Amino acid sequence: MNNQLRNEVSETILRRAIIDAFNQDMAEIESEPAEPYTFSEAHNARMRALFRREARREAMSKFYDKAKRAAIIVMLTISTLFGTLLTDANFRATVRDALITRYEQFTLFRFIGENYEVGDSDWLPSFIPYGFELIETVEFHIGRLIVWEHPNGNYIQFEYFSAEGAIVGVDNEYTEMSFIKLDGIEYFVITPLAGSEHSFQVLWLMNGYVFTLISSLDSEILLEIAISVAPIP
Amino acid sequence: MFLATLVVKLETPEEKQTISELYMELRFLCHRYAMKVTQNTTMAEDAVHNAFESIIKNKKTFFALDKEQQKSYIFIAVKRKAIDLMRGKDESEKSYLDDVPEIADNFDIYDVVENEESYQNLVNHIKTLPDIYRDIFQEKYLRKENRTNKEIAKELGISEKAVSKRIIRAKTMLLEKMGKGVIYEQPTA
Numbered sequence: 001m002n003n004q005l006r007n008e009v010s011e012t013i014l015r016r017a018i019i020d021a022f023n024q025d026m027a028e029i030e031s032e033p034a035e036p037y038t039f040s041e042a043h044n045a046r047m048r049a050l051f052r053r054e055a056r057r058e059a060m061s062k063f064y065d066k067a068k069r070a071a072i073i074v075m076l077t078i079s080t081l082f083g084t085l086l087t088d089a090n091f092r093a094t095v096r097d098a099l100i101t102r103y104e105q106f107t108l109f110r111f112i113g114e115n116y117e118v119g120d121s122d123w124l125p126s127f128i129p130y131g132f133e134l135i136e137t138v139e140f141h142i143g144r145l146i147v148w149e150h151p152n153g154n155y156i157q158f159e160y161f162s163a164e165g166a167i168v169g170v171d172n173e174y175t176e177m178s179f180i181k182l183d184g185i186e187y188f189v190i191t192p193l194a195g196s197e198h199s200f201q202v203l204w205l206m207n208g209y210v211f212t213l214i215s216s217l218d219s220e221i222l223l224e225i226a227i228s229v230a231p232i233p
Numbered sequence: 234m235f236l237a238t239l240v241v242k243l244e245t246p247e248e249k250q251t252i253s254e255l256y257m258e259l260r261f262l263c264h265r266y267a268m269k270v271t272q273n274t275t276m277a278e279d280a281v282h283n284a285f286e287s288i289i290k291n292k293k294t295f296f297a298l299d300k301e302q303q304k305s306y307i308f309i310a311v312k313r314k315a316i317d318l319m320r321g322k323d324e325s326e327k328s329y330l331d332d333v334p335e336i337a338d339n340f341d342i343y344d345v346v347e348n349e350e351s352y353q354n355l356v357n358h359i360k361t362l363p364d365i366y367r368d369i370f371q372e373k374y375l376r377k378e379n380r381t382n383k384e385i386a387k388e389l390g391i392s393e394k395a396v397s398k399r400i401i402r403a404k405t406m407l408l409e410k411m412g413k414g415v416i417y418e419q420p421t422a
Contacts, residue, residue: 006343013346013355014404015374021359022375026308028318030264037261043278049283051253054289 052135052149121231122159125211127224129217132156143209155226157214163205175201182227189219202226252292255307256285268317280315284376287314289387302376310373313389316364344359345411358410366403373400 122144132148132161143161175188176191190201211229212223243268260281267277287294287310295306346352359367382396389396 003341006341010342013342013352014407015371017352018374021356022305022308022371025354025360026266032265034261034265037264037274039260039264040275040278046282047256047285050289051256054252065259105300106318109360143320164383208297 048151052151077139121207123224123229124159124212124232125228126230127227127228128156130222152217156217156222158212158225158229159214160209160211160229163208163210180223185227187223187226189223191219207231238415246414251296252285255303259304259307263307266308267311267315269345270312270319276318277315280311283317294388300375305371305375309368309375312371313339313368314366316368320365342408342411355407355411358407361410362403365397366406369399370403371398388401 038122124146128148129150131152132150132154134146135149136145137149138145143159145157145159147158148156175193175219178191180187180189185204185206188203190203192200199214199216200219200222201215202219202225203213203228211226213226215222261283264274264277265281267272271277284307287419289309295303318367342355346355358420359370362370369385372389373380373382382393382400386393386396
Protein backbone atom coordinates (compact mmCIF):
# COMPACT_ATOMS: atom_id res chain seq x y z
CA MET A 1 0.00 0.00 0.00
CA ASN A 2 1.48 3.37 -0.95
CA ASN A 3 2.06 6.14 1.59
CA GLN A 4 -0.79 8.35 0.43
CA LEU A 5 -3.27 5.54 0.83
CA ARG A 6 -1.85 4.62 4.25
CA ASN A 7 -2.28 8.24 5.36
CA GLU A 8 -5.85 8.35 4.11
CA VAL A 9 -6.66 5.11 5.92
CA SER A 10 -4.97 6.46 9.06
CA GLU A 11 -7.05 9.65 8.87
CA THR A 12 -10.23 7.63 8.48
CA ILE A 13 -9.38 5.46 11.49
CA LEU A 14 -8.51 8.55 13.51
CA ARG A 15 -11.80 10.26 12.61
CA ARG A 16 -13.78 7.20 13.60
CA ALA A 17 -11.83 6.87 16.87
CA ILE A 18 -12.41 10.52 17.79
CA ILE A 19 -16.14 10.16 17.16
CA ASP A 20 -16.25 6.97 19.24
CA ALA A 21 -14.23 8.57 22.05
CA PHE A 22 -16.68 11.49 22.13
CA ASN A 23 -19.74 9.23 22.07
CA GLN A 24 -18.33 7.02 24.83
CA ASP A 25 -17.66 10.10 26.97
CA MET A 26 -21.19 11.38 26.45
CA ALA A 27 -22.64 7.95 27.20
CA GLU A 28 -20.65 7.82 30.47
CA ILE A 29 -21.88 11.25 31.53
CA GLU A 30 -25.48 10.43 30.63
CA SER A 31 -25.36 7.15 32.53
CA GLU A 32 -23.97 8.71 35.71
CA PRO A 33 -26.56 9.18 38.43
CA ALA A 34 -27.43 12.84 38.15
CA GLU A 35 -27.15 14.96 41.26
CA PRO A 36 -30.15 17.25 41.33
CA TYR A 37 -28.98 20.66 40.18
CA THR A 38 -30.67 24.03 40.21
CA PHE A 39 -29.20 26.73 38.04
CA SER A 40 -28.58 29.98 39.84
CA GLU A 41 -31.01 32.85 39.30
CA ALA A 42 -28.14 34.89 37.85
CA HIS A 43 -27.53 32.23 35.21
CA ASN A 44 -31.23 31.96 34.36
CA ALA A 45 -31.47 35.75 33.99
CA ARG A 46 -28.42 35.79 31.71
CA MET A 47 -29.88 33.06 29.49
CA ARG A 48 -33.25 34.84 29.27
CA ALA A 49 -31.49 38.09 28.34
CA LEU A 50 -29.40 36.23 25.74
CA PHE A 51 -32.43 34.76 23.96
CA ARG A 52 -34.33 38.04 24.23
CA ARG A 53 -31.48 39.97 22.61
CA GLU A 54 -31.39 37.49 19.79
CA ALA A 55 -35.14 37.71 19.26
CA ARG A 56 -34.93 41.49 19.18
CA ARG A 57 -32.12 41.43 16.59
CA GLU A 58 -34.21 39.14 14.41
CA ALA A 59 -37.27 41.36 14.77
CA MET A 60 -35.49 44.58 13.84
CA SER A 61 -33.77 42.92 10.92
CA LYS A 62 -37.10 41.63 9.60
CA PHE A 63 -38.77 45.00 10.18
CA TYR A 64 -36.26 46.86 8.03
CA ASP A 65 -36.39 44.15 5.37
CA LYS A 66 -40.15 44.45 5.14
CA ALA A 67 -40.08 48.25 5.28
CA LYS A 68 -37.70 48.31 2.34
CA ARG A 69 -39.89 45.93 0.34
CA ALA A 70 -43.00 47.97 1.03
CA ALA A 71 -41.26 51.18 0.04
CA ILE A 72 -40.44 49.70 -3.32
CA ILE A 73 -43.97 48.52 -3.93
CA VAL A 74 -45.85 51.65 -2.92
CA MET A 75 -43.24 54.30 -3.56
CA LEU A 76 -43.30 55.74 -0.10
CA THR A 77 -40.41 58.11 -0.59
CA ILE A 78 -41.71 61.64 -0.55
CA SER A 79 -39.16 62.78 -3.08
CA THR A 80 -40.45 60.30 -5.65
CA LEU A 81 -44.08 61.31 -5.41
CA PHE A 82 -44.01 64.90 -4.32
CA GLY A 83 -40.56 66.07 -5.24
CA THR A 84 -41.67 69.10 -7.20
CA LEU A 85 -44.63 69.84 -4.95
CA LEU A 86 -42.49 70.06 -1.86
CA THR A 87 -40.70 72.99 -3.36
CA ASP A 88 -44.07 74.67 -3.74
CA ALA A 89 -44.62 76.90 -0.74
CA ASN A 90 -48.38 76.92 -1.34
CA PHE A 91 -48.54 73.15 -1.14
CA ARG A 92 -46.63 73.04 2.08
CA ALA A 93 -48.78 75.77 3.48
CA THR A 94 -51.98 73.88 2.82
CA VAL A 95 -51.16 70.46 4.35
CA ARG A 96 -54.16 69.50 6.42
CA ASP A 97 -56.44 66.49 6.77
CA ALA A 98 -55.71 62.90 5.92
CA LEU A 99 -56.65 61.68 2.45
CA ILE A 100 -57.26 57.98 2.35
CA THR A 101 -56.84 56.19 -0.89
CA ARG A 102 -57.61 52.57 -0.93
CA TYR A 103 -55.55 50.63 -3.37
CA GLU A 104 -55.77 46.97 -4.04
CA GLN A 105 -53.25 45.82 -1.49
CA PHE A 106 -52.23 48.93 0.33
CA THR A 107 -54.00 51.80 1.94
CA LEU A 108 -52.05 54.99 1.59
CA PHE A 109 -52.49 57.68 4.13
CA ARG A 110 -51.51 61.05 2.73
CA PHE A 111 -51.69 63.96 5.07
CA ILE A 112 -52.70 67.16 3.33
CA GLY A 113 -54.31 70.34 4.51
CA GLU A 114 -53.33 73.23 6.76
CA ASN A 115 -49.71 73.78 7.53
CA TYR A 116 -48.94 72.21 10.85
CA GLU A 117 -46.77 73.85 13.35
CA VAL A 118 -44.60 70.96 14.27
CA GLY A 119 -42.90 71.56 17.57
CA ASP A 120 -39.74 70.10 18.94
CA SER A 121 -41.52 67.73 21.31
CA ASP A 122 -40.62 64.16 21.85
CA TRP A 123 -43.62 61.93 22.32
CA LEU A 124 -44.16 58.89 24.51
CA PRO A 125 -47.10 56.82 25.73
CA SER A 126 -47.59 57.20 29.48
CA PHE A 127 -49.31 53.79 29.56
CA ILE A 128 -47.48 50.61 28.59
CA PRO A 129 -48.90 47.30 29.90
CA TYR A 130 -47.06 45.68 32.79
CA GLY A 131 -44.11 43.45 32.02
CA PHE A 132 -42.94 45.16 28.84
CA GLU A 133 -39.34 46.24 28.65
CA LEU A 134 -37.96 49.02 26.45
CA ILE A 135 -35.53 47.37 24.06
CA GLU A 136 -34.91 49.76 21.20
CA THR A 137 -35.10 53.45 20.38
CA VAL A 138 -34.27 54.62 16.88
CA GLU A 139 -34.02 58.31 16.07
CA PHE A 140 -34.87 59.62 12.62
CA HIS A 141 -34.35 63.19 11.59
CA ILE A 142 -38.11 63.72 11.59
CA GLY A 143 -39.27 61.30 14.25
CA ARG A 144 -38.62 58.28 16.39
CA LEU A 145 -39.25 54.54 16.62
CA ILE A 146 -39.52 52.83 20.00
CA VAL A 147 -39.96 49.11 20.66
CA TRP A 148 -41.01 47.35 23.87
CA GLU A 149 -40.92 43.62 24.38
CA HIS A 150 -42.46 41.21 26.86
CA PRO A 151 -40.76 37.99 27.98
CA ASN A 152 -43.77 36.07 26.60
CA GLY A 153 -42.94 37.27 23.08
CA ASN A 154 -45.48 40.11 22.73
CA TYR A 155 -44.17 43.41 21.47
CA ILE A 156 -45.26 47.02 20.99
CA GLN A 157 -43.80 49.26 18.31
CA PHE A 158 -44.47 52.98 18.60
CA GLU A 159 -43.43 55.35 15.85
CA TYR A 160 -44.04 58.98 15.03
CA PHE A 161 -42.82 61.41 12.44
CA SER A 162 -43.68 64.80 10.99
CA ALA A 163 -46.96 64.75 9.08
CA GLU A 164 -45.87 67.26 6.46
CA GLY A 165 -46.19 65.43 3.17
CA ALA A 166 -45.99 62.11 4.98
CA ILE A 167 -47.29 58.95 3.39
CA VAL A 168 -47.84 55.74 5.33
CA GLY A 169 -48.70 52.53 3.51
CA VAL A 170 -50.66 49.85 5.35
CA ASP A 171 -50.98 46.37 3.91
CA ASN A 172 -54.77 45.90 3.87
CA GLU A 173 -55.04 42.58 2.05
CA TYR A 174 -55.71 40.60 5.22
CA THR A 175 -56.94 43.32 7.55
CA GLU A 176 -60.08 45.23 8.43
CA MET A 177 -60.02 48.95 8.95
CA SER A 178 -62.24 51.02 11.20
CA PHE A 179 -62.27 54.52 12.67
CA ILE A 180 -62.89 55.70 16.18
CA LYS A 181 -62.95 59.26 17.46
CA LEU A 182 -61.73 59.83 21.00
CA ASP A 183 -61.22 63.26 22.58
CA GLY A 184 -61.45 64.89 19.17
CA ILE A 185 -58.81 62.70 17.57
CA GLU A 186 -59.62 60.18 14.85
CA TYR A 187 -57.86 56.85 15.22
CA PHE A 188 -57.59 54.43 12.31
CA VAL A 189 -57.68 50.92 13.69
CA ILE A 190 -56.35 48.06 11.58
CA THR A 191 -57.39 44.60 12.74
CA PRO A 192 -55.95 41.43 11.21
CA LEU A 193 -58.44 38.95 9.79
CA ALA A 194 -58.62 35.50 11.42
CA GLY A 195 -55.74 33.38 10.21
CA SER A 196 -53.74 36.39 9.09
CA GLU A 197 -50.23 36.81 10.39
CA HIS A 198 -50.54 40.60 10.54
CA SER A 199 -50.40 42.56 13.75
CA PHE A 200 -52.91 44.98 15.21
CA GLN A 201 -52.21 48.59 14.25
CA VAL A 202 -53.46 52.03 15.20
CA LEU A 203 -52.67 55.16 13.21
CA TRP A 204 -53.55 58.76 14.01
CA LEU A 205 -52.64 62.34 13.31
CA MET A 206 -52.06 64.78 16.13
CA ASN A 207 -50.27 68.11 16.53
CA GLY A 208 -48.53 67.83 13.17
CA TYR A 209 -47.29 64.31 13.73
CA VAL A 210 -48.30 60.93 12.36
CA PHE A 211 -48.34 58.27 15.09
CA THR A 212 -48.45 54.53 14.57
CA LEU A 213 -48.69 51.66 17.00
CA ILE A 214 -48.08 48.08 15.86
CA SER A 215 -48.39 45.20 18.26
CA SER A 216 -49.29 41.61 18.85
CA LEU A 217 -51.70 42.99 21.50
CA ASP A 218 -55.28 43.65 20.44
CA SER A 219 -56.67 47.00 19.32
CA GLU A 220 -58.41 47.70 22.64
CA ILE A 221 -55.07 47.80 24.47
CA LEU A 222 -53.46 49.67 21.58
CA LEU A 223 -56.10 52.38 21.78
CA GLU A 224 -55.47 52.69 25.51
CA ILE A 225 -51.79 53.17 24.74
CA ALA A 226 -52.58 55.57 21.88
CA ILE A 227 -54.70 57.94 23.98
CA SER A 228 -51.94 58.09 26.59
CA VAL A 229 -49.40 59.47 24.09
CA ALA A 230 -48.29 62.91 25.18
CA PRO A 231 -45.27 65.16 24.72
CA ILE A 232 -42.41 64.45 27.09
CA PRO A 233 -42.09 67.46 29.41
CA MET B 234 -37.53 58.66 5.20
CA PHE B 235 -41.11 57.47 5.51
CA LEU B 236 -41.72 53.98 6.73
CA ALA B 237 -44.54 51.67 5.82
CA THR B 238 -46.54 50.42 8.74
CA LEU B 239 -46.18 46.71 8.38
CA VAL B 240 -46.37 43.55 10.35
CA VAL B 241 -43.25 42.28 11.99
CA LYS B 242 -42.99 38.85 13.48
CA LEU B 243 -40.87 38.86 16.58
CA GLU B 244 -38.54 36.14 15.37
CA THR B 245 -38.32 33.18 13.06
CA PRO B 246 -40.15 30.77 15.39
CA GLU B 247 -38.21 27.71 14.22
CA GLU B 248 -34.82 29.26 14.94
CA LYS B 249 -35.54 30.69 18.37
CA GLN B 250 -37.33 27.58 19.53
CA THR B 251 -34.59 25.32 18.29
CA ILE B 252 -31.73 27.04 20.10
CA SER B 253 -33.65 27.78 23.26
CA GLU B 254 -35.39 24.38 23.12
CA LEU B 255 -32.05 22.66 22.78
CA TYR B 256 -30.79 24.69 25.71
CA MET B 257 -33.77 23.61 27.86
CA GLU B 258 -33.33 20.00 26.77
CA LEU B 259 -29.57 19.77 27.24
CA ARG B 260 -28.67 22.35 29.86
CA PHE B 261 -28.20 19.90 32.76
CA LEU B 262 -26.09 17.58 30.63
CA CYS B 263 -24.09 20.57 29.36
CA HIS B 264 -23.52 21.67 32.92
CA ARG B 265 -22.29 18.22 33.95
CA TYR B 266 -20.04 18.14 30.91
CA ALA B 267 -18.58 21.53 31.81
CA MET B 268 -18.14 20.40 35.43
CA LYS B 269 -15.79 17.64 34.23
CA VAL B 270 -13.42 20.41 33.18
CA THR B 271 -14.05 23.19 35.66
CA GLN B 272 -14.96 21.25 38.84
CA ASN B 273 -16.76 24.47 39.80
CA THR B 274 -20.52 24.98 39.42
CA THR B 275 -20.38 28.73 38.77
CA MET B 276 -17.67 28.36 36.16
CA ALA B 277 -19.62 25.54 34.56
CA GLU B 278 -22.70 27.80 34.34
CA ASP B 279 -20.53 30.47 32.71
CA ALA B 280 -19.25 27.91 30.23
CA VAL B 281 -22.81 26.91 29.31
CA HIS B 282 -23.85 30.54 28.86
CA ASN B 283 -20.75 31.40 26.81
CA ALA B 284 -21.26 28.31 24.66
CA PHE B 285 -24.84 29.24 23.72
CA GLU B 286 -23.75 32.81 23.12
CA SER B 287 -21.20 31.58 20.61
CA ILE B 288 -23.77 29.23 19.02
CA ILE B 289 -26.16 32.15 18.48
CA LYS B 290 -23.31 34.16 16.93
CA ASN B 291 -22.61 31.27 14.56
CA LYS B 292 -26.19 30.20 14.08
CA LYS B 293 -25.92 30.11 10.31
CA THR B 294 -23.28 27.39 10.63
CA PHE B 295 -25.24 25.72 13.41
CA PHE B 296 -28.49 25.42 11.45
CA ALA B 297 -26.64 23.93 8.48
CA LEU B 298 -25.99 20.85 10.66
CA ASP B 299 -28.34 17.95 11.25
CA LYS B 300 -29.82 17.32 14.71
CA GLU B 301 -27.07 14.97 15.91
CA GLN B 302 -24.32 17.25 14.67
CA GLN B 303 -26.01 20.18 16.39
CA LYS B 304 -25.86 18.31 19.70
CA SER B 305 -22.18 17.51 19.17
CA TYR B 306 -21.61 21.17 18.29
CA ILE B 307 -23.21 22.25 21.56
CA PHE B 308 -21.12 19.91 23.73
CA ILE B 309 -17.92 20.81 21.91
CA ALA B 310 -18.73 24.49 22.43
CA VAL B 311 -19.47 23.93 26.12
CA LYS B 312 -16.20 22.09 26.64
CA ARG B 313 -14.26 24.69 24.68
CA LYS B 314 -15.67 27.51 26.77
CA ALA B 315 -14.95 25.55 29.95
CA ILE B 316 -11.35 25.06 28.83
CA ASP B 317 -11.08 28.77 27.97
CA LEU B 318 -12.25 29.70 31.44
CA MET B 319 -9.79 27.28 33.02
CA ARG B 320 -6.95 28.41 30.80
CA GLY B 321 -7.47 31.91 31.98
CA LYS B 322 -6.96 30.48 35.44
CA ASP B 323 -3.96 28.24 34.90
CA GLU B 324 -1.03 29.59 32.92
CA SER B 325 1.24 26.63 33.69
CA GLU B 326 -0.70 24.36 31.38
CA LYS B 327 -0.04 26.74 28.51
CA SER B 328 3.74 26.49 28.76
CA TYR B 329 3.55 22.69 28.97
CA LEU B 330 1.66 22.54 25.71
CA ASP B 331 4.13 24.83 23.98
CA ASP B 332 6.92 22.42 24.88
CA VAL B 333 5.43 19.48 23.00
CA PRO B 334 7.65 18.80 20.02
CA GLU B 335 6.23 18.44 16.54
CA ILE B 336 7.00 15.34 14.61
CA ALA B 337 6.66 15.72 10.86
CA ASP B 338 3.03 15.61 9.76
CA ASN B 339 3.07 12.00 8.66
CA PHE B 340 0.43 10.47 10.79
CA ASP B 341 0.52 6.74 10.15
CA ILE B 342 -1.28 4.41 12.52
CA TYR B 343 -2.13 1.92 9.82
CA ASP B 344 0.01 -0.89 11.23
CA VAL B 345 -0.74 -0.07 14.88
CA VAL B 346 -4.50 -0.54 14.70
CA GLU B 347 -4.82 -4.17 13.73
CA ASN B 348 -7.87 -5.36 15.56
CA GLU B 349 -10.75 -4.32 17.80
CA GLU B 350 -8.54 -4.30 20.90
CA SER B 351 -5.87 -2.04 19.42
CA TYR B 352 -8.60 0.23 18.02
CA GLN B 353 -10.12 0.58 21.50
CA ASN B 354 -6.62 1.40 22.79
CA LEU B 355 -6.52 4.23 20.28
CA VAL B 356 -9.91 5.48 21.50
CA ASN B 357 -8.71 5.33 25.11
CA HIS B 358 -5.52 7.23 24.27
CA ILE B 359 -7.61 9.93 22.60
CA LYS B 360 -9.65 10.23 25.79
CA THR B 361 -6.50 10.84 27.83
CA LEU B 362 -5.12 13.58 25.58
CA PRO B 363 -4.93 17.06 27.18
CA ASP B 364 -8.16 18.97 26.65
CA ILE B 365 -6.68 21.42 24.18
CA TYR B 366 -5.75 18.54 21.84
CA ARG B 367 -9.00 16.63 22.24
CA ASP B 368 -10.76 19.91 21.56
CA ILE B 369 -8.92 20.52 18.28
CA PHE B 370 -9.49 16.91 17.21
CA GLN B 371 -13.20 17.29 17.87
CA GLU B 372 -13.32 20.58 15.96
CA LYS B 373 -11.55 18.96 13.03
CA TYR B 374 -13.19 15.56 12.85
CA LEU B 375 -16.46 15.60 14.76
CA ARG B 376 -18.40 18.44 13.23
CA LYS B 377 -18.52 17.64 9.56
CA GLU B 378 -16.54 16.00 6.82
CA ASN B 379 -13.54 17.87 5.42
CA ARG B 380 -13.71 20.77 7.81
CA THR B 381 -10.85 23.06 6.87
CA ASN B 382 -8.30 24.57 9.23
CA LYS B 383 -9.42 27.96 7.98
CA GLU B 384 -13.02 27.33 9.14
CA ILE B 385 -11.77 26.15 12.52
CA ALA B 386 -9.45 29.14 12.89
CA LYS B 387 -12.27 31.56 12.15
CA GLU B 388 -14.54 30.01 14.73
CA LEU B 389 -11.92 29.72 17.46
CA GLY B 390 -10.56 33.19 16.77
CA ILE B 391 -7.00 31.94 16.26
CA SER B 392 -4.72 31.80 13.23
CA GLU B 393 -4.82 29.00 10.68
CA LYS B 394 -1.22 28.29 11.54
CA ALA B 395 -2.13 27.83 15.20
CA VAL B 396 -4.85 25.34 14.24
CA SER B 397 -2.43 23.41 12.06
CA LYS B 398 0.18 23.35 14.83
CA ARG B 399 -2.27 22.07 17.41
CA ILE B 400 -3.43 19.27 15.12
CA ILE B 401 0.12 18.20 14.39
CA ARG B 402 1.02 18.31 18.09
CA ALA B 403 -2.08 16.34 18.95
CA LYS B 404 -1.16 13.66 16.44
CA THR B 405 2.42 13.65 17.71
CA MET B 406 1.30 13.04 21.26
CA LEU B 407 -1.09 10.34 20.13
CA LEU B 408 1.69 8.54 18.25
CA GLU B 409 3.89 8.73 21.34
CA LYS B 410 1.16 7.26 23.51
CA MET B 411 0.76 4.44 21.01
CA GLY B 412 4.47 3.70 21.11
CA LYS B 413 5.36 5.07 17.72
CA GLY B 414 7.64 7.80 19.03
CA VAL B 415 9.60 9.03 22.05
CA ILE B 416 7.46 8.93 25.19
CA TYR B 417 7.01 12.51 26.28
CA GLU B 418 6.63 13.07 29.98
CA GLN B 419 4.85 16.02 31.50
CA PRO B 420 7.33 18.14 33.43
CA THR B 421 6.87 17.93 37.17
CA ALA B 422 6.01 21.11 39.00
